[in-house]
Amino acid sequence: MKVAKQNADKKLTLIDVAIAAGVSAITVSRVINQPEKVSESLRQQVQKAIDLLGYIPNQYASSLASSKSNVIGVAIPSLSNTVFTDVLRGIYDVMGTTGYKVLLVDTHYSPLEEEKMIRTLLSQTPEALIITGGDQTRTCQNLIQKSRVPVVQIMELLNEPLDMNVGFSHWQAGYDVVKHLLDEGYSRIGFIGARMDPRVQQRMQGFKKALEDADKFHKNFIMTTPEPSSISVGGELFKSLLASTNGTVDAVFCANDDLALGALFESQRMNINVPNDLALCGFNDIEASRFVNPSLTSVQVGRYEMGVKAAEMVIARLNGNTDDAKVVDMGYQIKKRQSTSHE
Amino acid sequence: MKVAKQNADKKLTLIDVAIAAGVSAITVSRVINQPEKVSESLRQQVQKAIDLLGYIPNQYASSLASSKSNVIGVAIPSLSNTVFTDVLRGIYDVMGTTGYKVLLVDTHYSPLEEEKMIRTLLSQTPEALIITGGDQTRTCQNLIQKSRVPVVQIMELLNEPLDMNVGFSHWQAGYDVVKHLLDEGYSRIGFIGARMDPRVQQRMQGFKKALEDADKFHKNFIMTTPEPSSISVGGELFKSLLASTNGTVDAVFCANDDLALGALFESQRMNINVPNDLALCGFNDIEASRFVNPSLTSVQVGRYEMGVKAAEMVIARLNGNTDDAKVVDMGYQIKKRQSTSHE
DNA sequence: AACGCAAATGATTGCGCTATCATTTATCTT
DNA sequence: AAGATAAATGATAGCGCAATCATTTGCGTT
Known part of the structure; x- marks a missing residue:
């Protein structure tokens, strides 16, 4: 095997490996992409050259030539929210076992930023997109549909998904939470919510409807803020809610656990007994x-x-399984614990 | 402006836009990449065609032709740990304001997986890499250095960084925590740690040295597990530590806050008073x-x-500022709160 | 041993864009 | 107003790889 003297500054190409291994460029390409098409002996010879030179294929050239990017674009609203990073972990764990790469963007809960970011994703000619929710701008949705890229919208169930959809009903979950609280004997039920993204809004609407159905809805029992959610904000909202209800609230549905922890820690400091004085x-x-x-x-x-699930749906689609379910309801489960159960 | 009848299945290229706008391909390219080089009138004319057709440039062709990918590769050990997602958010927030895209990989705390993932990153000819810590495989480090890509190693201060380095001394932090606990009058100090990645190891070594210096180190006051860290594991480790020390431990340095919360919640259940009976x-x-x-x-x-900071260092380097600091110590601060202060 | 067929390998071309250099048009100088 | 310079636009080539088709080699059959 002759090793061409390699200018250290010049980047290695297929040709360099081909020369080193004494074969044609396309054979090296095959060793990398379709090794079963190359004889055992040649394959080893070429692989040796690849390892020796430390050759790494140029993905851009490959993608351009084959029009296959092996990129899955993912858009989430926030990186600091465990809700999204958990989902992300599921996506990465599945994609990591395939040849796909994940290109992730953070939309900061802004549809306009999302549109910009999805342009970026589309310029990478992704094989598929996984995006959050359904409140993309019209332009953005048009771009996606025009690109004919498979899309999964996650986190919530949508009335009119662009393509595939995995999520659950936030509205129904909100409704059910209130039912649970009513069942437990609480009746002056409040709501605190932060950020107020579409999914939090839906939970709140479910909350509202359930109370209206029970004829127990009072406007001043809702306390929200556009600020990002946090434990700290949970404590503040809780105090505001107490003030707004003159301390008569006996249960609080917190739009997420951070807020609930904030409310809990605050009530501990105020010597309010959870769950006897107050359910959370x-x-x-x-x-x-x-x-x-x-x-x-x-x-x-x-x-x-x-x-x-979202990642698996994408992969199934890319493998040509077009008849799989396009909408998956992941459901949810109310975990009844001490904070909502009178002793 | 004549609009070429566009086969809906065929993807749009620069040429299509050029024809539609009645200019040459290169002019369209300029409108996108160097608009200041095109006259105002032509620029508007071309932009109109771009918008009308919904043209999105093919990043692969662009990168191949210009050998500029605008991709920054980032490798972190875990997506479920807020420690890393917080850092990530900093990286994304800076990179989002520039033209750079972030390609993120999850190494699952495994140097072997990291090597594989960094190969993936390098195949995208990234402009720079941001990677976690210094325990890459030798092969991996060689690949990186061979690629001549700027690298920032983050999270910890390294003895021999590959290139740039941003972090702080976990060893010193561990040492200082023990000093604080000793100062507060605690003397039978234990350690619980999970996952035991290099940084946790360093904190533990700092812990150990500080106690040895005070002649108060006991082997059975350390309780660790290779399991991932969690609140639950914190509770378990805490119980194990109590057993191992016959309940004589009077302060516990927990390798992270999840473990500490687990220990705290567990001690509440056991009616152990923090901080009077026990510091955490x-x-x-x-x-x-x-x-x-x-x-x-x-x-x-x-x-x-x-x-x-890591993102800024990368950008500075890419802008040619080669004389900036290559190593940055971010420091740390011990936040003294109720859990370590006798009443 | 001659033939046919499959498997293995190679040569050519083009993916969509931008670097480079060439050309044209506008603007300035004295 | 002629020449010089700058600004705007265009033509050509090539980035590194894989699709396609062509060629060679190996192997079994009778």
Whole structure:
């Protein structure tokens, strides 16, 4: 095997490997992409050259020539929210076992930023997109449909998905939480919510409808803020809600567990007994909810599983399985714990 | 402006836009990449064609022709750990304002997987890499250096960085935590740690040295597990530590805040008073530590800022500022709270 | 041993774009 | 107003690879 003297500054190409291995360029390409088409002996000879030179194929040239990018574009609204990073982990774990790469963008909960980011994703000619929710701009949705790229919209169930859809009904979950609280004997039920993204809005609407159905809805029992959600904000909203209800609220549905923890820690400081004086229910069922004292009732959602499912749907589609379900309801489960159960 | 009848199945290229706008392909390219080089009138004319057709440039062709990918490769060990997603957010927030795209991979704390993933990243001819820590395989480090791509290693300070380095001394932080606990009058100090990645190991070594210096080190006061860290595991490790020390431990340095919360919640259930019977100190200073009751002493680290800094260093380098600092110590701060302070 | 067929390998071309250099048009100088 | 310079636009070639088709080699059959 002759090793061409390699200018250290010049990047290695297929040709360099081909020369080193004494074969044609296309044979090297085959060794990399379709090794079964190359005889055992040649394959080893070429592989040796690849390893020796430390050759790494140029993905751009490959993608351009084959019009296959092996890229899956993913758009999520936030990187600091465990809800999305859990889903992401599911996506990465599935994609990692295939040849696909994940190109991730953070839309910061803004449809306009999302549109910009999805342009970026589309310029990579992705094999598929996984995007969050359904509140893309019209332009953005047009771009996606025009590109004819398979899309999965995740996190929530949509009335008119662009293509595939994995999620659950936030509205129904909100409704069910209130039913649970009513069942437990609470009747002056409040809601605190932050960020107020579409999914939080839906939970709130479900909350509202359930109380209206029970004839127990009061406008001043809702306290929200456009600020990002956090434990700190949960404490603040809780105090505001107490003020707004003159301390008469006896249960609070918190739009997520961070808010619920904030409310819980704050009530501890105020010597309000949870659950005897006040019930608290969160959403998402993060780990802390299960272990905090009292343990927090919350709505468990298979986030990781949702990511896995979305990734699997994408892969199935890319493998040509066009008859698989296009919409998957992941459901949810209310985890009833100490914080909503009178002693 | 004549619009060529566009076969809906065929993807749009520069040429299509050029024909539609009645100009040459290169002019369209300029409108996109160097608009200042095109006259105002022509620029508008071309932009109109771009918008009308919904043209999105093919990034692969562009990168191949220009040998500029505008991709920054990022490798982190875990997506489920807020420590890394906070850093990531810093990276994304900076990169989002530039033209760079972030290609993210998850190494699952495995150097072998990391090597594989970094091959993937390198095949995208990234402009730079941001990778975690210094325990890459030798092969992996060779690949990186051979590629001559700027690299920032983040999260910890390294003895021999490959190139740039942003982090802080986990060893020193561990040492300082013990000093704080000793200062507060605790003397039978234990350690619990999970996952035991290099950084946790360093904190533990700092812990050990500080106790040895004070002549107070006992082997059975360390309790670790290779399992991933969690609140649940924190509770378990804490119980094990109590058993191992016959309940004589009076302070626990927890390798991170999840473990500390687990230990705290468990001690609440066991009616152990924190901080009077037992001090607890965490690491990372996540939001819950500040709000839980009693509030948890922890080591605050500028994670988001570390991501921002790493991204800025990359950008500075890519802009040709070669004389900037290659190593940045982000430092840390021990946040002294209720959990380590006798009443 | 001659033939046919399959498997293995190679030569050519083009993916869509931008670098480079060439050409044309506008603007300035004295 | 002629020449010089700058600004705007275009023509050509090639980035590194894989699709396609062509050629060679190996192997079994009778």
